[in-house]
Amino acid sequence: PGSPSGPTSMMQSGINQAKDTNDxxxxxxxxxxxxxxxxxxxxxxxxxxxYNRQAFTQFVNQMSQQGILKSDELITRFFRLCTQLxxxxxxxxxxxxxxxxxxxxxxxxxxxxxxxxxxVLLVKLSGxxxxxxxxxxxxxxxxxxxxxxxxxxxxxxxKEFQQLPFHRIFIxxxxxxxxxxxxxxxMNFQVLTAFVNTYRILRxxxxxxxxxxxxxxxxxxxxIGRMLQLTAQQRGWNMYxxxxxxxxxxxxxxxxxxxxxxxxxxLYKGTLRVLLVLLHDFPEFLxxxxxxxxxxxxxxxxxxxxxxLSAFPRNMRLPDPFTPNLKVDMLTEIAHAPKxxxxxxxxxxxxxxxxxxxxYLKSRxxxxxxxxxxxxxxxxxxxxNRYNIPLMNALVxxxxxxxxxxxxxxxxxxxxxxITQTSHMEIFQNLSLDLDTEGRYLFLNAIANQxxxxxxxxxxxxxxxxxxFADAHSVALQxxxxxxxxxRLIVNRPHPWGLLVTFIELIxxxxxxxxxxxxxxxxxxxxxxxxxxxxxxxxxRS
Amino acid sequence: MLMAAYSHIPHPSDSExxxxxxxxxxxxxxxxxxxxxxxxxxxxxxxxxxxxxALFFIFYYMEGTKAQYLAAKALKKQSxxxxxxxxxxxxxxxxxxxxxxxxxxxxxxxFDYEKWGQRRKEGFTFEYRYLExxxxx
Numbered sequence: 291p292g293s294p295s296g297p298t299s300m301m302q303s304g305i306n307q308a309k310d311t312n313d314x315x316x317x318x319x320x321x322x323x324x325x326x327x328x329x330x331x332x333x334x335x336x337x338x339x340x341y342n343r344q345a346f347t348q349f350v351n352q353m354s355q356q357g358i359l360k361s362d363e364l365i366t367r368f369f370r371l372c373t374q375l376x377x378x379x380x381x382x383x384x385x386x387x388x389x390x391x392x393x394x395x396x397x398x399x400x401x402x403x404x405x406x407x408x409x410v411l412l413v414k415l416s417g418x419x420x421x422x423x424x425x426x427x428x429x430x431x432x433x434x435x436x437x438x439x440x441x442x443x444x445x446x447x448x449k450e451f452q453q454l455p456f457h458r459i460f461i462x463x464x465x466x467x468x469x470x471x472x473x474x475x476x477m478n479f480q481v482l483t484a485f486v487n488t489y490r491i492l493r494x495x496x497x498x499x500x501x502x503x504x505x506x507x508x509x510x511x512x513x514i515g516r517m518l519q520l521t522a523q524q525r526g527w528n529m530y531x532x533x534x535x536x537x538x539x540x541x542x543x544x545x546x547x548x549x550x551x552x553x554x555x556x557l558y559k560g561t562l563r564v565l566l567v568l569l570h571d572f573p574e575f576l577x578x579x580x581x582x583x584x585x586x587x588x589x590x591x592x593x594x595x596x597x598x599l600s601a602f603p604r605n606m607r608l609p610d611p612f613t614p615n616l617k618v619d620m621l622t623e624i625a626h627a628p629k630x631x632x633x634x635x636x637x638x639x640x641x642x643x644x645x646x647x648x649x650y651l652k653s654r655x656x657x658x659x660x661x662x663x664x665x666x667x668x669x670x671x672x673x674x675n676r677y678n679i680p681l682m683n684a685l686v687x688x689x690x691x692x693x694x695x696x697x698x699x700x701x702x703x704x705x706x707x708x709i710t711q712t713s714h715m716e717i718f719q720n721l722s723l724d725l726d727t728e729g730r731y732l733f734l735n736a737i738a739n740q741x742x743x744x745x746x747x748x749x750x751x752x753x754x755x756x757x758x759f760a761d762a763h764s765v766a767l768q769x770x771x772x773x774x775x776x777x778r779l780i781v782n783r784p785h786p787w788g789l790l791v792t793f794i795e796l797i798x799x800x801x802x803x804x805x806x807x808x809x810x811x812x813x814x815x816x817x818x819x820x821x822x823x824x825x826x827x828x829x830x831r832s
Numbered sequence: 833m834l835m836a837a838y839s840h841i842p843h844p845s846d847s848e849x850x851x852x853x854x855x856x857x858x859x860x861x862x863x864x865x866x867x868x869x870x871x872x873x874x875x876x877x878x879x880x881x882x883x884x885x886a887l888f889f890i891f892y893y894m895e896g897t898k899a900q901y902l903a904a905k906a907l908k909k910q911s912x913x914x915x916x917x918x919x920x921x922x923x924x925x926x927x928x929x930x931x932x933x934x935x936x937x938x939x940x941x942x943f944d945y946e947k948w949g950q951r952r953k954e955g956f957t958f959e960y961r962y963l964e965x966x967x968x969x
Binding site: 506 | 833834835836837838840841842843845846847849850851852855856857
């Protein structure tokens with residue numbers, strides 16, 4: 291796909307050509323005439339009923355008589371002019387009729403749907419029947435043209451920009467190209483790739499005026515179904531994860547500052563709904579990509595992250611975290627590592643830092659490694675933005691997985707005593723001591739992000755967090771650990787299993803002397819909060 | 833830009849096939865009216881509990897939807913047969929007087945979608961080549 295003549299370049303050339311309005315004289319009129327003819331043909335009940343081939347062949351003949359099919363360039367211009375005409379029709383219809391919203395839309399759809407059908411038929415019939423390459427190239431070209439028209443329309447119209455025509459063209463085109471027909475099914479993966487590329491180019495961070503339609507497009511049941519379920523071997527999963535990351539990245543700056551106007555609130559609510567659908571129908575997808583998602587979701591978005599971290603494989607039965615004397619180390623699942631679809635080690639940059647880290651993990655040298663650790667993670671002096679969060683997350687997970695491997699090599703399983711006295715735990719202890727409040731918060735969050743369904747990571751990081759609490763030199767650290775756990779539990783459900791198990795262990799097990807700490811009783815509100823949480827833990831005991 | 837986009841946010845009909853007769857028209861209804869449809873209303877069992885007139889309405893006014901398909905299925909179960917030339921549903925009123933390989937002849941009840949009501953026709957010849965007999969499963 292990356293080759294100079296491949297689909298991606300077809301899309302790019304479509305985008306570029308959408309800006310070229312230097313048409314040969316008369317082409318505009320010809321196109322307008324043809325499109326009007328076609329819209330009539332499409333809505334003629336006698337002809338369009340079963341999408342009569344003959345009527346279409348006749349229309350193609352007409353196109354060729356008008357000289358449209360002479361060259362690729364003219365075909366491209368024809369598509370661009372058609373798209374522009376459809377967009378113009380939508381704008382003028384929306385402007386002229388303000389009475390009945392449903393009627394106005396039906397009026398717009400008449401032209402837009404006809405145009406979509408024309409695209410589908412031309413794509414299906416281009417090239418030889420069993421050669422999908424030509425069809426795919428044409429599709430990419432057309433998608434590129436529609437995207438290109440959207441871009442200039444978005445940037446020139448500003449606040450007057452309408453999502454409707456583009457939204458309609460994309461969704462109807464997608465539905466039609468996913469019809470159960472052999473010729474379409476044979477090229478389905480390339481069709482999906484073409485749409486994913488288009489949607490990624492039109493991501494909301496770049497085209498905010500299209501954000502609502504974009505969210506509708508990527509959460510449409512037909513699209514999710516194709517991406518996550520109907521495409522074999524989960525070949526659509528990575529592409530869909532990239533689209534969600536585009537969405538999270540767009541939301542991140544607004545969510546981080548809790549700066550939500552009405553429009554943002556609606557987008558946020560829509561995002562939560564998509565995540566709920568995914569949690570219910572495709573929990574394994576959220577499990578596999580949890581790391582990449584948590585990397586881009588701001589630390590203060592607790593519920594959004596909980597939705598992702600609560601996902602667990604459907605064939606797994608989770609023991610009730612409130613069971614008294616629950617022996618987590620007896621569960622068979624905790625020996626197995628969860629799938630992580632991100633190359634975490636490669637995220638530790640620069641190269642020299644990664645090498646130093648590996649050597650420190652092996653030999654606990656050079657000793658300067660620990661003292662320099664903080665400076666590697668801190669990037670600015672700007673409060674709230676001091677740290678490289680992706681690097682922190684990668685460091686924590688990588689050190690943890692190395693620790694688990696080491697223990698397994700020695701035939702030991704992780705528990706609060708076996709994990710101590712290692713280079714790995716030394717790094718964690720150093721981070722919890724040496725970082726300032728902000729850094730420590732991010733560090734503890736990176737650990738808490740691993741407290742999920744029963745698996746080796748959940749178990750290791752649960753032990754690590756409890757041991758940091760037990761061996762803490764300062765009350766401030768213990769308070770912060772409590773805060774990170776508690777703030778993830780006081781939000782509405784769902785709550786990740788590993789998070790509950792860790793918190794219950796902390797408040798129940800006498801070794802942690804949890805109730806003896808001042809911060810538990812510092813204010814009546816906090817004291818009441820703890821009572822409520824403790825009560826809910828104890829109530830479930832019976 | 834986002835606020836501007838919010839002022840013309842997508843309409844539910846934007847990502848649906850065009851509904852010619854029953855376009856979506858969302859309005860706010862008081863909360864003591866049902867806000868959601870009853871559960872399992874997309875099953876044949878549910879459609880079989882509807883009156884035949886309701887099924888005809890769905891068949892003619894909700895073209896190309898799952899509801900139309902389910903209505904056709906329910907009608908077939910109630911021994912209605914679709915005549916592809918007249919585009920109307922027929923039901924035997926009594927045993928046909930003649931049955932050959934090509935047609936049957938007798939008295940039928942049919943639903944006239946133009947006058948919107950059931951009519952009786954005596955001595956009607958139902959040619960089998962106009963019988964819609966696809967298996968709906």
